[in-house]
Amino acid sequence: MLDAAAELTYRDGVSIGIEALCRSAGVSKRSMYQLFAGKDDLLAASLERRIPSYVERLAPDPGETVTPRERILGVFERLEEGAALPEFRGCPFLAALVELKDPEHPASAVAGGAKQRLKEVFRAEAERGGARDPDLLSRQLMLVFDGANARAGAGIETLDGLTTTTATVLLDAAGVE
């Protein structure tokens, strides 16, 4: 159910109907309203469920020999890999935030938390790498990350190497080894 909801809302947007979600999940509306308080709840839960695998895919737990620079650039390499796939529509959390527009929406809080987790990874690696201003660097990297997601997801940009190149510039300027 959660997986089907995640996939359909990612492909068609949050305005997809509940009926379609249930049909695709093979679950009756009755059952779904026993599991979730409403559409908002379902949406928030389906986003919540995606967070661990999302973060893990982009920034897997580092092995011993991975430098901060490698881990950060790895995020952008994996972003570019994903963006090359035809079904890529950008970061699902960013898309939900933009589509909902309402910061009060339960799903907005979840999506914001997902973005915060990735930013924390950036910040921690920035610190470990000796960046002059780790928080600034992490915010800059998030700008690039989300800009790339929005633009590539909308189909108005092709990333091949663009984000890794840009991130490298920022890492250099921040003094990360």
Place this chain on the structure above:
Amino acid sequence: MLDAAAELTYRDGVSIGIEALCRSAGVSKRSMYQLFAGKDDLLAASLERRIPSYVERLAPDPGETVTPRERILGVFERLEEGAALPEFRGCPFLAALVELKDPEHPASAVAGGAKQRLKEVFRAEAERGGARDPDLLSRQLMLVFDGANARAGAGIETLDGLTTTTATVLLDAAGVE
């Protein structure tokens, strides 16, 4: 009519109803369907109308003494000014692209064109400023610009100086005087 549509779709998203648009514009549905073929048409036209003032506000025609660097950084300064306002919801064209998801939608083409116009400004100034790779620099700047729009528009980032700082790093790295 176009202005009212622009404002409401910006604030509430493209899924706002036609009825609300007409009421807010003081125009009957009948008249609007004589002026536009349908909602898609209206949406595209209202976005189209915003392009000149949007570009002019962000990147006004340069006076004689404006350097490429100043003109580019001016875009980000104005972005940060706008993002500080409470009604800021991010770039309307980017929001439309993300919300519609459909590149075939007439409004998507218009929105993509608007983004292209801004990128052209960046590219031209990059060239004028002697950037090593003007096209690369303009793409990088658009990443920052759209990332900032998405994040600040969603309320998960505050820009104060973030984008100008980041753009400065990119300009320096590209060798723009």
Place this chain on the structure above:
DNA sequence: GAGCGAGGAAACCGATCGGTATACGGGCTG
């Protein structure tokens, strides 16, 4: 085999969607 509860299918609710058609009203031209 009888009784029971969970869950699926589908009808149903009022509201609203994009879009159309009708009816009325007020300002022009003769």
Place this chain on the structure above:
DNA sequence: CAGCCCGTATACCGATCGGTTTCCTCGCTC
């Protein structure tokens, strides 16, 4: 003043929205 026409207001269309309820069947327990 008569006739006309543009635009507003409004009712209406079928479809779909989020959400609720009814019904009925299936599988489980005693």
